[in-house]
Amino acid sequence: MRVPVIAANWKMYKTTGPAVEFVQDLVPRLGGREGVEVVICPPFTCIPAVASALFAEGERGIGVGAQNLHWEKEGAFTGEVSAPMLRDLGCSHVIIGHSERRLYFGETDLTVNRRVLAALANGLTPIFCLGETLEERRAGITLSVCATQLHFGLEEGISAEEAARLIIAYEPVWAIGTGVNATPGDAEEVISFLRGQLMKEYGSEVAERVRILYGGSVKPDNIGPIMAQPNVDGALVGGASLQAESFAAIVDAARKR
Ligand code: PEP
Numbered sequence: 001m002r003v004p005v006i007a008a009n010w011k012m013y014k015t016t017g018p019a020v021e022f023v024q025d026l027v028p029r030l031g032g033r034e035g036v037e038v039v040i041c042p043p044f045t046c047i048p049a050v051a052s053a054l055f056a057e058g059e060r061g062i063g064v065g066a067q068n069l070h071w072e073k074e075g076a077f078t079g080e081v082s083a084p085m086l087r088d089l090g091c092s093h094v095i096i097g098h099s100e101r102r103l104y105f106g107e108t109d110l111t112v113n114r115r116v117l118a119a120l121a122n123g124l125t126p127i128f129c130l131g132e133t134l135e136e137r138r139a140g141i142t143l144s145v146c147a148t149q150l151h152f153g154l155e156e157g158i159s160a161e162e163a164a165r166l167i168i169a170y171e172p173v174w175a176i177g178t179g180v181n182a183t184p185g186d187a188e189e190v191i192s193f194l195r196g197q198l199m200k201e202y203g204s205e206v207a208e209r210v211r212i213l214y215g216g217s218v219k220p221d222n223i224g225p226i227m228a229q230p231n232v233d234g235a236l237v238g239g240a241s242l243q244a245e246s247f248a249a250i251v252d253a254a255r256k257r
Pocket residue numbers: 009011171175176177178179215216217218236237238239240
């Protein structure tokens with residue numbers, strides 16, 4: 001039985017004050033959280049403040065993640081942040097290959113792969129994002145695009161044991177930040193297909209263990225039917241993760257699945 005994951009992607013929002021206020025507002029709202037894992041991925045600059053605020057609230061069960069990392073552990077890479085640096089701040093997770101990074105920062109399947117390998121080698125759980133554009137969906141190539149991103153993102157030296165630790169986020173690009181979410185059926189179709197691909201590459205035990213999330217305009221009022229799909233194991237939430245009230249409502253819906 002896979003435990004659902006609800007992960008917040010704050011993107012480039014919040015300075016430390018509002019980040020701490022968010023945590024103080026969120027923790028009492030969550031109450032019991034059996035049956036769901038929660039991860040908050042703030043901007044790099046807020047990671048220590050969020051980790052300290054969670055500690056101060058007595059909250060030990062919420063993971064803190066980054067939104068990117070560099071694959072080298074150190075070096076002359078101005079502006080970059082490495083996996084050991086993220087571990088040093090208390091990160092447990094890292095988002096890799098988000099479509100905004102692919103679109104605006106030249107991220108490719110090759111660089112995604114390097115980052116996934118670096119995360120795994122340093123004990124971070126990758127939240128590996130993939131998904132098709134609107135043009136690709138209209139052209140009827142959604143599944144092959146997602147299969148390619150999955151295959152090359154995980155290429156080279158990922159053992160079955162490491163693959164089982166992955167979290168994958170299926171995020172159709174046309175649904176991110178647009179208010180147009182994929183139908184629960186669309187999400188289930190692609191996510192069950194991805195699980196099938198994992199089965200072919202790593203076997204059924206790994207495929208059954210990997211959590212595959214849906215992301216794209218998830219809100220408290222649409223999470224229910226999405227979570228009801230048998231292969232959907234949670235959500236990567238952008239806009240609705242910026243307010244404690246809406247994020248807590250999404251966590252609650254996942255817990256009740
Ligand atoms: C995201 O940033 O990964 C995302 C899914 O954003 P939103 O929920 O705002 O569509």
